[in-house]
Amino acid sequence: MKYLFAIFIPILGFMGLWFQSWFAPGSFYLGFVFIPILEFFLPINSTNETAIIRKQQSNAIYFDILLYLNLPLLYFLNFYFLFMLQSQPLDFWIWTLLVLNLGICTGVMGINVAHELGHRPGLINKIFSQALLLPALYMHFTVEHNFWHHKYVATSKDPSSARFNESLFRFWIRSIAGVYKKSIFLEARRLEQCQLPFFHWKNQLLCQLVLQFCYLGICYLIAGLLGLVSALGIALIAILLLESINYIEHYGLQRNLLDNHQIERVTNFHSWNSDHVLGRIFLYELTRHPHHHEKAAVKYQHLESKLHSPQLPFGYPASILIALIPPLWFSLMNPRINTLIRP
Numbered sequence: 001m002k003y004l005f006a007i008f009i010p011i012l013g014f015m016g017l018w019f020q021s022w023f024a025p026g027s028f029y030l031g032f033v034f035i036p037i038l039e040f041f042l043p044i045n046s047t048n049e050t051a052i053i054r055k056q057q058s059n060a061i062y063f064d065i066l067l068y069l070n071l072p073l074l075y076f077l078n079f080y081f082l083f084m085l086q087s088q089p090l091d092f093w094i095w096t097l098l099v100l101n102l103g104i105c106t107g108v109m110g111i112n113v114a115h116e117l118g119h120r121p122g123l124i125n126k127i128f129s130q131a132l133l134l135p136a137l138y139m140h141f142t143v144e145h146n147f148w149h150h151k152y153v154a155t156s157k158d159p160s161s162a163r164f165n166e167s168l169f170r171f172w173i174r175s176i177a178g179v180y181k182k183s184i185f186l187e188a189r190r191l192e193q194c195q196l197p198f199f200h201w202k203n204q205l206l207c208q209l210v211l212q213f214c215y216l217g218i219c220y221l222i223a224g225l226l227g228l229v230s231a232l233g234i235a236l237i238a239i240l241l242l243e244s245i246n247y248i249e250h251y252g253l254q255r256n257l258l259d260n261h262q263i264e265r266v267t268n269f270h271s272w273n274s275d276h277v278l279g280r281i282f283l284y285e286l287t288r289h290p291h292h293h294e295k296a297a298v299k300y301q302h303l304e305s306k307l308h309s310p311q312l313p314f315g316y317p318a319s320i321l322i323a324l325i326p327p328l329w330f331s332l333m334n335p336r337i338n339t340l341i342r343p
Contacts, residue, residue: 003066005281010073013105024097027104036318039276046275046305054302063301070109071131077105078135085223103237110136111242118142119296134215137235139208140183148182150296154255154270164252167326171247248319249289252337266293268306275305276315287316310340
């Protein structure tokens with residue numbers, strides 16, 4: 001039942017839209033004020049579910065419904081905002097805070113949940129995943145993430161793995177550009193294997209671009225130029241939130257080159273783990289990232305805290321805030337990396 005608390009993200013998001021004024025940041029208050037403060041005082045919970053409980057949960061549709069509900073809730077929030085822009089003028093600072101609010105909602109409810117569903121088999125999961133990525137204008141994410149990031153994580157080949165002493169801001173540029181580049185490469189290779197040209201209707205990336213332009217067109221039709229700019233701003237915030245999470249998940253961790261010149265296999269040592277309880281709930285256990293990279297198909301409710309995994313000293317939201325100040329981040333994390341003892 002603990003994952004029901006994730007509903008507070010759209011609730012706070014809507015409260016921001018409804019009350020505006022100092023309520024406008026909405027989900028920002030939850031994600032980057034309340035959660036970091038509470039996690040500083042709450043005990044870390046690294047216990048794993050028993051085999052009996054895991055078996056009981058394995059076929060429980062409740063856990064899947066919680067994910068699927070994010071789709072209608074996310075679209076409701078974004079389109080409510082667009083129609084609001086059509087009907088009432090907003091002060092610039094209120095508009096800015098509402099874009100920030102919905103950008104965080106789109107990052108957490110959209111990209112994060114799309115990531116979970118994108119690893120699952122079945123057409124329904126794929127449709128939901130792509131639909132959740134649409135408002136973030138990041139539909140190519142699953143192509144690169146599933147077929148490149150998971151293969152080359154913690155190596156120089158992976159644009160989504162932050163390097164030692166690399167600032168968050170430099171990582172944003174390198175990762176966003178790299179993810180696009182690798183997505184194009186992967187899709188071109190897939191089409192070549194199917195003996196199809198790059199410019200073909202079966203090109204997933206081109207189809208995704210068309211859908212994203214259609215989405216932006218709808219935003220423009222509803223609320224004009226302000227609606228278009230708002231949609232772009234929301235997507236940008238969502239993407240930067242995703243890439244900030246990517247940054248802290250693998251910062252400074254590196255897979256070794258073996259004697260046979262092959263890269264060592266991915267282990268629990270190549271991702272940072274966080275057992276801070278609120279981050280676990282609101283991000284659907286994404287914070288137990290080492291286990292996710294060990295077995296990407298494992299559903300979120302079954303992810304475990306792994307022995308020997310590097311441990312983040314703070315939860316995800318607090319870590320992102322710290323990473324926004326690179327000297328502070330380096331001073332906290334670099335010594336921790338240098339003292340890690342590999343199993």
